[in-house]
Structure formats: C-alpha cells, structure tokens
Amino acid sequence: MTVRVRNISRLSLVSAAALFASVVVQPVQAQSANTTFFVTSAGPGNGANLGGLDGADKHCQTLAAAAGAGARTWHAYLSTQAADGKPAVSARDRIGKGPWQNSKGVVVAKDVADLHSASNNLSKQTSLSEKGEVINGRGDAPNRHDALTGSQPDGTAFAGSDDRTCKNWTSSTQGAAM
Numbered sequence: 001m002t003v004r005v006r007n008i009s010r011l012s013l014v015s016a017a018a019l020f021a022s023v024v025v026q027p028v029q030a031q032s033a034n035t036t037f038f039v040t041s042a043g044p045g046n047g048a049n050l051g052g053l054d055g056a057d058k059h060c061q062t063l064a065a066a067a068g069a070g071a072r073t074w075h076a077y078l079s080t081q082a083a084d085g086k087p088a089v090s091a092r093d094r095i096g097k098g099p100w101q102n103s104k105g106v107v108v109a110k111d112v113a114d115l116h117s118a119s120n121n122l123s124k125q126t127s128l129s130e131k132g133e134v135i136n137g138r139g140d141a142p143n144r145h146d147a148l149t150g151s152q153p154d155g156t157a158f159a160g161s162d163d164r165t166c167k168n169w170t171s172s173t174q175g176a177a178m
Contacts, residue, residue, distance in 0.1 A: 035069050037100035037108055039147075041129035047172025048148065048165075053078060053089065056169055067103075067130040079150040079157035080168040092116065092155030103132040116154050148177040 040063055043050075050056040056076035064074045075094045082088040098111040106126050109115035115122075124137045124145070137145035150165035151157065158164045164178040 034101055034105060035103045036072070036096075036098075037102055038064070038067075038069075038130040039127050039135050041131055041133065041135075048169060048175070048177050049172040050076070050078075050169040052168055052170050053080060053094075063130045067132075069103075069130065077149055077151070077155075078169060079152075079155070079165065081150070081157055081163070081165055082159075083168060088157035088159070090156040091149055091151045102126055102128045103130070104128065112155070150178055 040060065042063070044055070044059045050059065053076065056078055057074065060074040060076050061070065064070050064072065075096075077091045077095060079091045080086075080089045092112055092115075095112075098109055098115065099107050100109050100115065101107045106121065108122050108126050109120045114120055124134060127135060129135060135144055136142060150169070158178065163175040166172070166175040166177045
C-alpha cells in the first residue's frame, strides 16, 4: 500500500478507521496499470497492531492484489520511532521518489517534496482506496478520513520517547498513535 498524505490534519495515507476494520476486499473496478497510490479500505483487524512495518506492507500488498494491482511492491506510509537499539524509520523514505497516481490515473503528487507540500493533489476525490472508491470524510457516515502514520507533516519519524506509533505498530492495547 502506498498510502501517502500531505499531513495528518488534512488527509490520510493510512485511513485509521479503514485500517482498523477487517473486511473482505472485493475489487470494484480494475486498477489502472499505473496505480502507485491508494488509501486502504480496510485494516487487518487488530487495532494499531499491524505486525510492524512488515505486517503493514503485507496487508497493503494483499489489498492491492485483491484489487488487481498486486504486481507492484507496496509499502505502507508509516514511520517508526527509534526503539530497542533500532533507528527510527521515516515514512517518506519508504515510498520511492514518485510520481504517485490513483486508480483513475490522477497524479496526486509529482515527487516527495510535492507530496509534503501545499501544492499536492490530495483531496477526498483523489485519495481513493485500492478499489477506486472515495474514502468517507467529514459529513459522511462513518467518517474514516483520519490517518495514523506516526509521521510529522513532512513525513519524518518523531524523535523522543513519547510513543506516537503504538509501539511501532505492534500493539493494539498500549501506546498512542499520531
């Protein structure tokens, strides 16, 4: 899953409500051969315990494959914090150089700098799920537009000891997520 977002307060790359609900994915429309970005329509079903970055990436790959876009290698737009002797990982360093486009062929960002700028093309209408569907937002029921990425607005990991990644995406009962 290549979920990318400009910043958490505006939109999400990893739709929190979607990521934390388990649903069987049925493709609604075939993915464009050039799809390089989507927001997850469903989570693996264990809260913020995504199985770490590897588990999150696997989940994204599974969703993409079910939607006909499994030939690519997908990465979750998630950061982790330094812990247990391992360095922090920034989401922006996991996603390639761009450009990124949704399942309808609309470019949402040209490159990493554009992705994290006010000029990106991320909106409710362009931040589509792997199935090509609009993610419910403000005024919709249920509202699923918030993203938990563990990242600062520029896509970098948080420093410090305050947990902002639910123990680096391995806990559904302890920690906090940004």
